[in-house]
Amino acid sequence: MRKYVPKDDVQKKPYYTDRYWVAPQVAKFDVESDEVFAADLATIKEKCEVIEAYIQVDQMVVIIKPTDNFTVAQILKDECAYNQLSEVGAMDWIAKQNQYEVFYQFLSMSKRKRVRIKCFLDVDQAVESLNPLYRSADWAEREMWDMSGVKVNNHPYMKRILMPDDWVGHPLLKTxxxxxxxxxxxxxxxxxxxxxxxxxxxxxxxEPARVDRYDTERFGRLGHEIERGAEFKEDQAKTPLAYQEEGGVLIIKKFHEDDTVEITDRKR
Amino acid sequence: MQQPNRLRPFFENISFDRKDNEMVINFGPQHPSAHGQLRLVLHMQQEQITKAHPDVGYLHRGMEKMAENMIYNEFLPTTDRMDYIASSSNNYGFALAVEKLIGLEVPRRAKVIRMMLLEINRLMSHLFWLATTALDIGAMTVFLYAFREREYLMDIIEDYCGARLTHSSIRIGGVPLDIPDNFIHDLKEFLDKFPQDLKDYEDLLDTNRIWKMRMEGVGVISKEMAESWGCSGVMLRASGHNWDLRKEEPYELYDEVEFDVPVSTKGDNYARYKLYMAEMRESSKILYQTMDMYKKTQENNETELMAHAPQYISAPKLDIMTQNYALMQHFVLVTQGMRPPVGEVYVPTESPKGELGFFINSQGGPYPYRLKMRAPSFWHTGILQDLLPGSMIPDVVAIIGTTNIVFGEVDR
Structure with missing residues (x-):
């Protein structure tokens, strides 16, 4: 029987996983454990709904509703001094829950803190462009659309960026x-x-180096040369390997195979 | 969209409906000063640029997709091909991200060696930048001089890992090898000579009339613009931000070494040039200190080069050859790959070009669920579309030069 391959996720799979394997987790900490992050989260919570928030590997992760992304970015920029949007990207969870996950990575230079804002959105849903707040969103969102197929509203120049304009499909989808x-x-x-x-x-x-010996139109065979386009025969006469125009080049002597001497004594 | 066919070929949707004097010029992708594969569609009024569209993707190899289908150690050599001018810094960025994900502590000696490699890479990258930018602007001599010095550094790196360009010299959990015997000696010899070389370049360029005309007041990036476009590295520091990740979010042993972060407020090409020169001096300073640190680890007899975490990192070769269980673990780690815990991590490092970040989402499998590389050059290319309008055609070459973009990194 043919092996079943799920169509919604064609990525490479581990060939063996222990039945009782339980993956450990990267520790998540309470936001309250960090004063700066706690204050930032409180500011966000005043205006927007926060689904989940925690600290993982020294960075605060806040999960919000996809419709709130612009508001939250504005709060972060104006009120919490997060002055750079360093990265935007999307993850494909379509096979599991028919959703995309979009993340925005913010940096505050004055506080030396990094925050990741995440939201889950349905396949046909679009996020609002952060371009009016951060110019870096321009290219980042184009890349997100190009690679993952997440739609962005009100983007000034929504075109593919890495793939050609008329490419079909989004390469980073699991399908x-x-x-x-x-x-x-x-x-x-x-x-x-x-x-x-x-x-x-x-x-x-x-295989660009492939040589077709039966194709005498495009390939000559060294040592067994025949006329171009002539039919290939298995037993072909040998042709001399050395080739140089009659008359030759100045100073350079023509190579005659018959005149060569084979040296057997290496010490000579 | 237009459907391309034989009679109506497809011109990537450039609209030719132009106003009277406007001219559309296609710069690249094979332009020698495009530093790889940059294509710029420039709208011109006379000599002046009114609109610029950088077009990237000619070197796109789908590295993020590749990463999702490779085990972590398998992917490491691929990172070499991002910023191929300083490949150890990419190896390092990736290795550090995975280490943060797992929660590994790297042995001190490995840290010192890593810092040496990183700083050598920084010097190599900056020298390469100086050489190519000077060549673009017409200073052939500087090109030859800077490549000569870069050659020494490549020889030193070659002594370490056998490769000159794609090093793969850093592993997840440490470094594969100790530095060879003559490494410190060679490096010291180079560093002793290096200030004189730097002085030579500066003598040729600093007050050079042509150099100054092409550089001063050209390609000015304001503080806000640099911030908004997500600039990092020299591009950010030239615009008045005192921000170096080695100082602000120190990794490895950068908090133990003394060095300054050169900053300028001018934001033009010339400021960036001066910062690159100053950074090379700082890097040499760090390298001198790492040599002392290395000697100290020798005295303290700290010989460990790889972290000890049998679940994730193969045991030392001696253990693998002598102990059955270590061999079994090594076999599993090579054939199936390590399985980091479920979680997410974004780790930025200060690569020679700027902030190189790796975002990894692991679902506990041997392949990352999503790996996003935040390459600094990507945003430094994007900024061209705001930076170029208003400048002249010859300035384009100088501006592309000082942004120091590498297309292996932009297109990934």
Missing amino acids: YPLQGDEAAAWYEVDRIFGKEARDVIGPENR
């Missing part, structure tokens, strides 16, 4: 094939010559 799908394999051919040329051109040669 995205690891070897490239049909559209990816024929991308250049379709784009330049049209789909009907697929048969003429044929699939891409993934």
Whole structure:
């Protein structure tokens, strides 16, 4: 029977996991344990609903509703002095709960603190662009759309950034094939010559050093050369390997194979 | 969108509906000063740029996708290919992120060696920056001089790990090797000579009329702009922010060494150039101190190079060869990979280009569920679209030069 491969997650899987394996957790701490973070969280809580908040590896993580992301960013920027948005990214949880997880990584230079704001949004839901607050969101959100397919509202120039404009699919989705799908394999051919040329051109040669000995049109065989386009025969006459135009080049002597001497005594 | 076909080829949706004098110029991706594969679509009024669209992605290899399908140790050599001018700093950023995730403490000697490698990489990167930028602006001599010095450093690195460009010299949990016998001697010889070299470059450039004309007052990044665009490293410090992660959020032993963070308030190309030169001096200072620290670890007989965490890190070779259980654990770690705990981590480090951060979401499996690399050059390329309008065409080359972007890192 063929092995079952789930279609909603084609990522590589560990080939063996112990039945009783329980993964340990990275410790989460209460936000109250850090004064600065506690104050920031209180400021956020005044205006927005906070679903969950904790400190993990010295950084505060706040999970909010996806509709609140702009408000929270504004609070962080104006009231809590988080002056840089260092990273935006998305995670694909579609297979598990039909949701994306979007995270925003903020940095406050004056407080030397980092906060991660996260929200879960449905597949057809969009987040608001943070571009008016932080210019770095411009490219970060474009990358998020390009790689994960998370839609962003009110972005000034929402286009793919790393992949070509007319690419199909979002590479960081767990459903995205690891070897490239049909559209990816024929991308250049379709784009330049049209789909009907697929048969003429044929699939891409993934081995650029491959030599076809029967193809005398494109390949010559060293030592057994025949005319271009002539039919290939198994027992071909040897042709001399040394080649140089008659008359030759100045100073350089023509190489004659017959005149060569084989040295057997290495010490000579 | 236009459907491309044979008769109507697809031009990536550049709109040619232009006003009277506007001209659209395509800069790159094969332009020699594009530092790799940067394409800029520039809208021009006469010589002046009115709009700039940086187009990246020509070097996109899908590293984040690769990371999700590789075990942690397998992925480490791939990070070399991000900022390939200073690859140890990428190795380090990734290794540190995984160590933070697991909660590992690296032995002191490994930390000292790591710092040496990081600072050598910083010097290599800055020298390369100086060489290429000077070449772009026309100073061929500086290019040759700076590459000569970089060659010494590459030889030193080669002595350590055998590679000159893609080092993979740092492992999760420590470093694979102790430094060779002649390493300290060679490094010291280089560092003793280096101030003179720096002086040579500065003699050639500092008061050079052409250099100053191309650099001073060109590509000015204001404090707010640098902040808003997520700039880091020299790009941020040249605009008046005193922010160096080695000082602000110290990792390794950077809180034990003495060095200054050069800052400028001008924000132009020239300020960035001066900062790079000053940073090279600071790096040499750190390297001198790490050499002393290394000698101290020798005296204290601290020989450990890898952290001891049998669940995650293979035991030393001797143990693997002599002890059955260590061998079994090593086998599992190599074939299945380590399984860090469930959790998330974002770890920034100060790479030569700026803040290099690794975000890892682990679900307790041998492959990261999501790995996001925050490469500084990505935002330093983005800022071009706000920075270039208003400047002249020849300034583009100088500005791209001083942003110090590397496309392995932008496109990942």
